[in-house]
Amino acid sequence: MFRAAAGVYDQPPFYRELRRYDGTLNTAVKAQRSIQGTAGFDYNFSGLGGRPFRWTTEAYYKAMTNVNPYDVENVRVRYYGNNDAKAYAESFAEDATFTTVFGNINLNSLYYTYETSFEDLRVKTLIIHEARHLQQGMKIALSVYGELDAWQLEFGIYHRIKRSYPHPAIEELMNLPLEYDRTVLKRAAHLMQAYAGKGYRADLLPLFPLGKEIKYQLIRR
Numbered sequence: 001m002f003r004a005a006a007g008v009y010d011q012p013p014f015y016r017e018l019r020r021y022d023g024t025l026n027t028a029v030k031a032q033r034s035i036q037g038t039a040g041f042d043y044n045f046s047g048l049g050g051r052p053f054r055w056t057t058e059a060y061y062k063a064m065t066n067v068n069p070y071d072v073e074n075v076r077v078r079y080y081g082n083n084d085a086k087a088y089a090e091s092f093a094e095d096a097t098f099t100t101v102f103g104n105i106n107l108n109s110l111y112y113t114y115e116t117s118f119e120d121l122r123v124k125t126l127i128i129h130e131a132r133h134l135q136q137g138m139k140i141a142l143s144v145y146g147e148l149d150a151w152q153l154e155f156g157i158y159h160r161i162k163r164s165y166p167h168p169a170i171e172e173l174m175n176l177p178l179e180y181d182r183t184v185l186k187r188a189a190h191l192m193q194a195y196a197g198k199g200y201r202a203d204l205l206p207l208f209p210l211g212k213e214i215k216y217q218l219i220r221r
Helices: 121-136 144-162 168-174 182-196 210-219
Strands: 002-011 032-046 052-067 070-073 076-079 085-096
Touching: 121 144, 144 168, 144 182, 168 182
Parallel strands: none
Antiparallel strands: 002 032, 032 052, 052 085, 070 076
16 A cells, blocks of 8 residues: 655744844744655565565655754753754655564554454464564574474464364474474475465575574585
């Protein structure tokens, strides 16, 4: 979804802005004006573990004229009172509501909010899944091995409560051994995509944790 907005804002001078730096009165001070615009988009997609994520990008720009600058000396504020400055503000922000391995767990607000009941089983298992990644650390989490570990923990708990698996691919995934076997891990990545869809790019992850993967690629064993 794309979005854009623009506006003009005038701010009449505060009474203290009517005094120049030397203390004389200037009744001709103009209202400070800002012209601002913003544009951005939201992109919803399936990410790690087949969970719905949202990628948000937004750019912002504001041009300001007739600005009244001031100096601050301890608790004393002295305005120049002459509308003799211009200013601007700009920003570019991106946000993806996904889990990081740096200590945060964020669930997509499009599907989960503070009003979502914690009794929701998927919320519980997703948090457990991501907590496992935090335990693993970055090198293990960003690998098919790390994903298999987290998936098996998540759906193991799901099965204990529901007494069933949500998909045949998950049932097969749960029977895979968690080990450094490239054939097993390739099959795991395939099953993850079978459940989560092609948008879940497990095929882009290294099979082993990064250090182990590099070692394998160098000596092939």
